[in-house]
Amino acid sequence: MLDHYAIYGAGVLLGYKLLRTNFYLFLLGAIPAGFWHIPLFFALGASFVQYRTIEELTLFLGGLIAGGYIPQMKLSGKGRSFSSLYASGQHIKYLLHSRV
Numbered sequence: 001m002l003d004h005y006a007i008y009g010a011g012v013l014l015g016y017k018l019l020r021t022n023f024y025l026f027l028l029g030a031i032p033a034g035f036w037h038i039p040l041f042f043a044l045g046a047s048f049v050q051y052r053t054i055e056e057l058t059l060f061l062g063g064l065i066a067g068g069y070i071p072q073m074k075l076s077g078k079g080r081s082f083s084s085l086y087a088s089g090q091h092i093k094y095l096l097h098s099r100v
Contacts, residue, residue: 011063019068029066032058037088
């Protein structure tokens with residue numbers, strides 16, 4: 001789970017410094033973060049190296065695209081986007097641990 005935050009966060013930091021995108025690209029960049037927290041795809045990424053490679057690439061690129069919009073966001077938007085990323089991580093953690 002921590003590697004998801006680290007990879008996506010690295011993309012966000014680079015995007016924040018290097019890119020300027022719009023709201024629609026921000027939404028496009030948020031899709032990989034949500035997609036890889038779906039339990040089936042999360043398990044595939046954890047099980048097979050091919051999926052893991054695709055997972056890490058898409059998370060980094062999604063963070064890069066999403067990070068380019070951060071300078072234009074209001075403070076409330078920044079808080080909502082961070083809390084939704086954190087909530088999705090907690091949701092998958094609950095789902096995976098409740099099945100053991």
